[in-house]
Amino acid sequence: METFQIFPSWLLTTTLVFFMFSMFLYTLRSKRSSMAATKLPPSPPKLPIIGNLHKLLGKPRHQALWHLSKQYGPIMQFHIGSKPFLIISSPIMAKQILKTQDHIFCSRPLSKGTKRLTYNYMDIAFSPQSDHRREMRKILMSEFLGPKRGRLFNQLVTEVETMVRALVLHPPNVAVNLNTLFLALVKGVVCKVAFGNNYRRQPINGPSWEVLVDEALEMLGGSIGDFFPWVGRFIDQFSGWSTKLETCFTNLDAYIETVIDDHKNQIIEEVSDDDKDFVHTLLEMSSKDDAYGCRLTKEDIKALIMDVLTGGVDTTVVTLVWAMSEITRNVRVMQKLQTEIRNQIGTKQKVAVTDITKMTYLKMVVKETLRIHSPAPLLIPHECMSRCQIGGYDVFPGTGVLINAWGMGRDPSVWGDNAAEFYPERFEKFEVDFEMVPFGGGRRSCPAMNTAPTTVEFVIASLVYWFDWEVPDGVKNEDLNMEEDGSLVLRKKVPLCLVPNKYN
Structure with missing residues (x-):
């Protein structure tokens, strides 16, 4: 009671309001200072509630994000609803996520x-x-x-x-559905x-x-x-x-x-x-x-x-289908591959697993398949666990990360003007680091990254050794339909049906 006698109630109320208002201004200023100090990656303009979701309409996700990266750069912030994502589209940025700061980005949303x-x-x-x-x-x-x-x-x-x-x-001259066969x-x-x-x-x-x-x-x-x-x-x-x-x-x-x-x-x-x-x-x-x-x-x-x-199962089947599609469509590649395999096998009646270790061109063909047809066009999302910097930009906990393996494998700035061409010989001198990441990397890399390519190589070697392959119905090999379909796993839209002609 004595306090109120010394300080009238109106004065106490005025002082309290002034104090609260001062604290509000201080907090607002602090937030603005903090925001000014934060450097976020470039981002397309977003809409209320849906964020940048509208940017994915009309195209497959990996293609839409690849085109946006041409405008906003190899590290781009992208909001799907309320969830922020980093879109990674270059080897340098991918290496930051999958190796340099893998301990921060090794979780999943x-x-x-x-x-x-x-x-x-x-x-x-x-x-x-x-x-x-x-x-x-x-x-x-x-x-x-x-x-x-x-x-x-x-x-x-x-x-x-x-x-x-x-x-x-x-039966001769009858096509085989290789999708069904490989599955x-x-x-x-x-x-x-x-x-x-x-x-x-x-x-x-x-x-x-x-x-x-x-x-x-x-x-x-x-x-x-x-x-x-x-x-x-x-x-x-x-x-x-x-x-x-x-x-x-x-x-x-x-x-x-x-x-x-x-x-x-x-x-x-x-x-x-x-x-x-x-x-x-x-x-x-x-x-x-x-x-x-x-x-x-x-x-x-x-x-x-x-x-x-x-x-x-699925990713290996998809890779086999794409490999046989590219080999058949590129007659030059098929002939060069057959020469290597048939010379290596000689007069033996079957391919042995040990034989494929000596087939360098076969390994280039499988690498080139994984480069241009990454089974997962967007790697399974990673998630940031603590605040850090990537490429000079601030990244906050809870931010998802999508690595565009499909786009990186077709980037002309990395692979040259013939990036869209199936050209296995590029690996004669090209040492791969993070230029292609079909199996991811770091702690969350695919457990089968060492066994899966060997499986694909052995199957392809056996098929190319025993048979010459043609597209049915009088279609030229180079005109084989190569349309893509899918998002999590990128399949060939039209099943691969080819005619096997036994090699004597």
Whole structure:
């Protein structure tokens, strides 16, 4: 009471209002100073609510972003709804993300689709960076792709020999759908090594295996609702995306559950080491603690199987299709490649895995295929974990990063005026660093980056050794349709149908 007697109430009120107003001005000035000190990457003008989403209309995402990078530079800020992204379109900037500051950019953005299909971020490819993810990657590398899995190439040799025998008996002058052929081949190799010789080729109920994987890849690509936090749930519900996601998860989970149950019905101790597959190994690991006192859960096993299904087949098939398309369309390349392969094999009746190590032009052809037809045109998004600088620009935590592998592989400033041409000889003198990144890089690089090219080389060597290839219906080889289709995985729009003429 004495305070109010000394200082009238009106004076106290006036003083309080003045103090609050002064604090407001100070905060506003501080924010303006901070904003002035922040240097953000150049960005196209954005619209309220949707950001720059309208810039992606009418063209495939990788092409639209590539054209924008010509105007705004190799590092560009792009808003999809409320989510900021860095669009990376040059080797120098890609190296910053994937190597120099990989420790900052090695995480992944959160997404409703990936959370559901990866069993709450238990997988390797799509989950944010964590100790758990690192341990899962080690398991995949050592037990599926590492030295213990030499069976992968033994199975590849068997499947390729079966494919060649079928083509030899194929009616003359009749086209073969190589999309179907390659899918059966790669699925046979990957699934038999992962799930055993008696793996289920098709789910008991629900869509086919191919549709199941395609739908999963579509859901893993994310939804519009991911970028609008306040109304995203309603957008996904109203558009039917949420229902489609649940249906996809139910079908995929049922198939994976069946694979696991088939293995649980076996007595693992009675299975010989030569007959043990990836799922056998995972189940063994789930029955005992590791060095840290932890053991694999059922969700861990399911998430690893999901990674094998979605990442181990489709990208290899796509690369094989593009490689055979370019070889057939460029007769000069096919003849030069055949000369190398047939001279190396000589009078032997089949190609051996050791033979391809000596085929330098074959390796150039596969490299050139990956350069101009990166299976994933935009690499799986990275996410910034702490404030840093890239190319002199400030980047804040939570910013996504999209690396345009498709655009970088076709950049004339890197590859010359013939960047759009399929010219394998460019790799005779060109040492690749980050000029092409079909497998990503750093901590989040594709686990199969060493085994996948060898698989493609062996299949191509076998097909080109045994057969001369022609486009059917009197179409010239150089007129083969090369239209692209897809976003997460870039496929050939028209299936590749070619006539195999046996080489004597």
